[in-house]
Amino acid sequence: MSMPGEVSGVKTEPMLSVRELSVSFIQYARGLKQQLLEVINGLSIELYPGEVVAVVGSSGSGKSLLAHAVLGILPGNAIVSGDMQFGGEILTSKRQSTLRGTEIAFVPQSVNYLDPLMKVGAQVKAAVKQGSKREVQQKIFKRYHLDKNVENLYPFQLSGGMARRILVAGALVGNARLVIADEPTPGLHPAVVKETLHHLRELSDEGRAVMLITHDIKAALEYADRIAVFYAGTTLETANVADFSGDGSDLRHPYSKALWKALPQNDFVSLPGFQPASGELPQGCLFAPRCHMFKDLCKEKRPKERSLRGGKVRCHYAT
């Protein structure tokens, strides 16, 4: 059984470690009633060099905010608590601002993340912090087989595959040790999805830690080492990819098991009910309303994260 961090048998320090992260916002509804939206609560995750960790959860569950919190680019009204460390040192907002775009790189989800009025070559160049901007940009374009004339194109002129490569390319301008990819493959042609994920895998094989935020569990299983199952603003389970096999009995949390069973190649049975909205979280366990193992304790107390069989789980009764 391989423990996380035991890359080629050597125990290494985590590149990124997030503990008990919470993010909330104040929001106004009709009639200007104020409500506090807790979008992420008590989330913990660790990333080691050379691995791809997929954060998997359904759309709109606030996964992106995890990426923004690590980068320190949450909007000003966000209330953040918890502890984040990068390379063994606490990630202060000052450190975040120097690490962004250098040691921590970000791959966004769509071409909307490119300035519509700026040529893409210039946009990649703008991200270069060290060395000759022109040389770095040309080297990266070459690596991703982007034609020379592509740098003079505007984002709206890019094909889906080209846009993808440009977005990944932009993450490589510095000497990133951690790459965070936020839904890098929504609504893309399968070949392009494959290519993009392959690029990300390459980056981790070169020794970087890659956080792949996605709702596509199938793709995650194919390219990631570990999977963090994200639900209602927190991680219910962190498992090795190998645990997702057979009847799913190696998995720890009932939700992960349900996710696994819902896949087309398995039972293809989806779990009834909905993920609770961030304004209406249950008091106790977040998953309790949909859980078949539900007991009274689940209603009263939110379970803490604990280690179990080489993974992590947030459930009172998981074995």
Added chain:
Amino acid sequence: MRLTGFLIFVSGKVLKAVILLAALSVLSFWLVSKSPIDPVQSYIGADAMVVGPEQRENIAAYWGLDRPPLERLYSWGAALLQGDFGTSMIFRRPVLTVIGERFMASLMLMGLAWIISGLLGFWLGITAAMKQGSWLDRLIKTYCFTLASTPTFWLGLLLLIVFAVWLGWFPIGLAVPAGGLAEEVTLAERLRHLILPALTLSILGVANVALHTRQKLIDVLNSEYVLLARARGATEREVLFRHGLRNIALPAVTLQFASLSELFGGSVLAEQVFSYPGLGQATVQAGLRGDVPLLLGIVIFSAMFVFSGNLIADIIYRLVDPRIRQGEASG
């Protein structure tokens, strides 16, 4: 191919404008023909006592006022098409000549205000958006909203009180000799009369651009591409210069061009306060004294003025925005 697309676009716009102008002309003509104000009386003006009934009839016949409205509309329209807007009753000169002269004076006034308010408003809008939520932002917003509720002529009166009455830096109204025309007045003199009305219009014109620019820049700052720029380590300054200006300059310029209508309206009031001999003042005189040919001419001219602004705005967009420019080239 790109040129043809452009020409089709422009001619389409012009055609639409011509139809609107035609409708506007008929509508305006119908309106003035309904007016109970007797144009003959307006023509005679102060000489009313010495003009007998036969003379009145002669005058009416001279202006064609004795014919039925439809016939008058026809002959007026036919003359319009030949570029003949008729003769102004109060200035006793061709309408086009009057409009041309007056417009040149107004153009200086409006142009100055247009440039100053545009630059100042743009700058204020950027400052407010970059410091969104700060006291500075609130101050700029309050200033702009207050301006939007400020009567143009009242602001003009205030400037007049402060700079002309109290400080005595500028003459109080009617300073251009009656009937004084461009060539009789020195450049320095003209500037002196230009400053206060231009200042009035500039101060008021700021609000629109500033608020618009502020909102646009806030939208840009909340955009996904700025999020990416920040994620890649761009400072706020870099964000503004790399992405902000690029994305807000075009909307601001086009907004300025598209707001000529308000500028014209403002200049009517400002010219009245400062007795500035421009087109706005002529509009008021034409309306008050029943100078039908001049009034109709100004209605049509002002519509063309507004249309030109909108057309220029559209053209700039097509020429500058790569999404439209390149889209046209490739398709």
Added chain:
Amino acid sequence: MSKSGISYLAAGSKEVRLFKGMNLRTKTLISIGLTVVLLMLIIAGNFTLSADNISTNFEIKNQPPSAVNLFGTDWLGRDMFTRTVKGLNISLAVGMIASFVSAVIALVLGISAATLGKRVDGLVTWLIDLFLGVPHLVIIILIAFAMGGGIRGVIVGVAVTHWPSLARVIRAEVMQLRSADYIQVAQKLGKSRWWIATKHLLPHLAPQFFIGLILLFPHAILHEAGISFLGFGLSPETPAIGIILSESMRYLSTGMWWLAFFPGLALLVMVRSFDILGSNLLLLFDPHRARE
């Protein structure tokens, strides 16, 4: 669009800092309360201030502002405060009638454009282009002239020029409502047009219409004041603020600044109040739209 909803959350954020320590809802309600009280005071002033204050009294003519005559007196010894309050009421009345007519035009044309098919829609759009294509003041002067001056000319002129923006809002609102699921369902269920209109459309449109009407006031009143100032429409017998300011011009050179300063300031405050009232109601009713 961002799936995370970041941009939306960020938008709401700034209000929080703006009203430090105070809930936005409380702040909005206070703004609404204050402006309503102010406007009520202006109207009440019209009835409580005695007409004697504005009868000619040469003994106190040309007085600067004092405790007795807050806004000073004019060349006939009339109290400028009383004149201003009464002038505001005239402007208010004219502005209200004009805005109301304008809002009704907007309602009719907006709904027609959204429901009576492409042709009518095209016609309404064309009319909007027509009325936005000429400076408002020029159209109002033209109409005032056509109607031979007088208060009617001002009302018609202002009413005819101010509907386009509200018509657009109503058109968009109705279009959106028409495609809304529950209306589609109601149609499928065979509910009559009238039933749908009264049960579904009106409850949604009524607040839009009402707020749109309030937001028309400021523009209407400013244009009314402008056109009166220029000498069209209202006569010296109906001394609206525009007339008072226009008359004051003759006395400016003598240094009687209060003749122009206070009436104009009062007009500014009243116009701004309506603006604050309208935008706060909009904020309360529909915070998302208010942001635009």
